[in-house]
Amino acid sequence: MCWTYEDFKKAILELTGIDLSSYKEKQMKRRIDSLIRRNGYEGYQPYYRALVEDKKKLDQFLNYITINVSEFFRNPGQWAILEKEILPDLLERYGNLKIWSAACSTGEEPYSLVMLLAKFLPLERIRILATDIDREALDKARAGIYDARSLQSVPQELVNRYFKPFNGFFAIDSRIKACVDFKRHDLLNDPFPDNCHLILCRNVMIYFTEEAKVKIYGKLHDALHQDGVLFVGSTEQIIIPQKYKFQPFKPFFYKRM
Ligand SMILES: C[S@@+](CC[C@H](N)C(=O)[O-])C[C@H]1O[C@@H](n2cnc3c(N)ncnc32)[C@H](O)[C@@H]1O
Numbered sequence: 661m662c663w664t665y666e667d668f669k670k671a672i673l674e675l676t677g678i679d680l681s682s683y684k685e686k687q688m689k690r691r692i693d694s695l696i697r698r699n700g701y702e703g704y705q706p707y708y709r710a711l712v713e714d715k716k717k718l719d720q721f722l723n724y725i726t727i728n729v730s731e732f733f734r735n736p737g738q739w740a741i742l743e744k745e746i747l748p749d750l751l752e753r754y755g756n757l758k759i760w761s762a763a764c765s766t767g768e769e770p771y772s773l774v775m776l777l778a779k780f781l782p783l784e785r786i787r788i789l790a791t792d793i794d795r796e797a798l799d800k801a802r803a804g805i806y807d808a809r810s811l812q813s814v815p816q817e818l819v820n821r822y823f824k825p826f827n828g829f830f831a832i833d834s835r836i837k838a839c840v841d842f843k844r845h846d847l848l849n850d851p852f853p854d855n856c857h858l859i860l861c862r863n864v865m866i867y868f869t870e871e872a873k874v875k876i877y878g879k880l881h882d883a884l885h886q887d888g889v890l891f892v893g894s895t896e897q898i899i900i901p902q903k904y905k906f907q908p909f910k911p912f913f914y915k916r917m
Contacts, residue, residue, distance in 0.1 A: 662703055662704075662705065663703060663704040663705040663708070664704070665689050665692075665704065667704060667705075668680075668692070668704035668705075668707075668708060669681055671708050672708070675708075675711070675712065675718075676718070676722065677846065677849060678722070678793065678846070678848075679848055679849070680692075680725075681869075682848050682868055682869055682871070682872035683725075683867050683868060683869065683872075684867060684868065684869055685869070687867070688725065688867075691724070691725060692725065695721070695724055695725075719795070719796055722793075722794060722795075722796070723794055723796045723797070726792075726793060726794040726797065727867065728765045728766055728794060728797045728800075729765070729863075730764075730765040730766055730767075730768045730769060730810070730863075731768050731809070731810040731811075731812065731813060732768045732771065732772045732806075732810055732811055732812075732813055732814045733772045733813040733814060734768070734769070734772075734813070734862070734863070734894075735893075735894045735912075736813045738891070738894065738911075738912050739772065739776065741910050741911075741912075741913065742776065742891065742913075743776050743779070745910060746858070746889055746891075746910070746913060747776065747777065747780060747858075748780070750857050750858060750889065751780055751781070753887070754857050754885075756785065757777075757857040757858060758787075758789075758853075758855055758856045758857050758858075758885070759773065759787075759788045759789065759856065759857065759858045759859075759860075760788070760789045760790075760791070760853055760856045760858075760859045760860070760883070761773060761788060761789070761790040761791070761840075761859075761860045762791055762845070762847060762859060762860065762861040762864070762880075763791070763792055763793070763847060763861060763862070763863070763864035764790035764791060764792050764797075764801065764842070764860075765792055765794070765797050765801070766797050766800040766801050766806075767790065767800065767801025767802070767804060767832075767840070767842070768806070768810055769790070769860055769862065770788045770790035770801075770840045770842075770860075771804070771832055771836055771837075771840065772814075773788055773860070774786055774788060774836050774839045774840060775814075775818050775822060775836065777839075778836075783835050783836070783838070783839055786839040787839060787840075787841070788839060788840045788841070789840075789841050789843065789853060790840050790841065790842050790843070791842070791843050791844065791845030792842075792844065792845065793844065793845065793846045793847070795844055798842045798843075798844060801840075801842050802837070802842055804831060804832040804834075804836075804837050805826060805829045805830070805831050805832075806823075806829060806830050806831075806832065807829055807830075808829075808830065811823065811830055821833075822836050847861075847864070847876050847879075848868075848872060848875075848876070852879045852880070852882065852883040853883055854882070854883055855883075855884075855885045855888075856883050856884055856885060856888055857884075857885050857888050857889070858888060858889050858891065859880060859883060859884060859888070859889070859890050859891065860891045861876075861880060861890065861891070861892060861893075862891065862892055862893035862894075862896065863893035863894075863895075863896070864893070865892070865893070865896045866893070866895060866896060874904075877898065877903075877904040877906070878904060880904075881904050881905050881906060881916055884916040885916070886916060887915060887916060888915070888916050889909065889913055889914065889915055889916075890906065890913070890914045890915075890916070891912060891913055892912050892913075892914070893912070894912065896912075897911070897912065898914060901914050902917075905917045
């Protein structure tokens with residue numbers, strides 16, 4: 661009998677630990693169906709077999725379904741609020757900050773954060789935990805090589821200071837790289853860090869079901885320090901933040917209550 665999407669989801673969960681049921685079904689199924697067609701497989705089961713037999717294909721599949729689009733200082737207006745209002749306040753109150761960039765993709769987000777923090781602190785005092793479910797994205801993040809398009813919102817002064825041309829691309833300064841610890845982490849399954857003064861969780865919640873979102877917001881709340889701040893993506897405002905004990909603070913920023 662032909663496999664249904666349900667069968668495929670179950671098999672992927674067993675094989676990788678990734679629970680496709682927590683992602684919006686219509687969107688995810690459409691992407692997977694089109695990938696299977698493009699690769700010339702006749703349905704879920706033969707495609708799954710190919711993933712089991714070929715690690716490279718499996719990595720490509722995971723990389724494809726996770727959607728890694730990112731850029732430095734994505735939505736610059738929100739980064740201006742972070743720089744002018746959030747960071748000075750947190751730094752004044754706590755000095756050393758524990759910061760987590762969750763679902764950091766290929767590293768643009770945590771590296772942007774280091775460049776901002778470097779306006780306030782010496783690089784030796786900056787440490788950021790940056791995590792993502794996708795190992796290929798994390799490898800790219802560690803390599804720190806970017807095309808010109810992802811740098812379009814980086815102020816020229818920072819480009820001059822922290823990037824070097826590299827074979828038609830731009831390589832980020834190793835002193836910036838040294839401030840970030842990249843680790844694999846699944847927001848749906850893995851334990852969250854605690855006592856974070858600032859968490860960035862941007863442009864990933866849009867892919868999850870309502871049920872998964874509720875779980876993750878609860879865990880993000882618990883991961884924050886009292887008065888810690890959560891920075892979300894530009895289409896990810898939390899509808900009733902009080903439900904998760906978050907207090908709206910600035911647009912796209914919430915405080916732990
Ligand atoms: C669109 S990118 C967002 C990158 C960055 N935060 C930004 O706003 O530019 C979404 C990222 O979420 C990651 N992701 C998807 N599901 C995840 C999960 N369950 N746990 C952790 N990361 C996940 C993907 O691998 C991808 O890198």
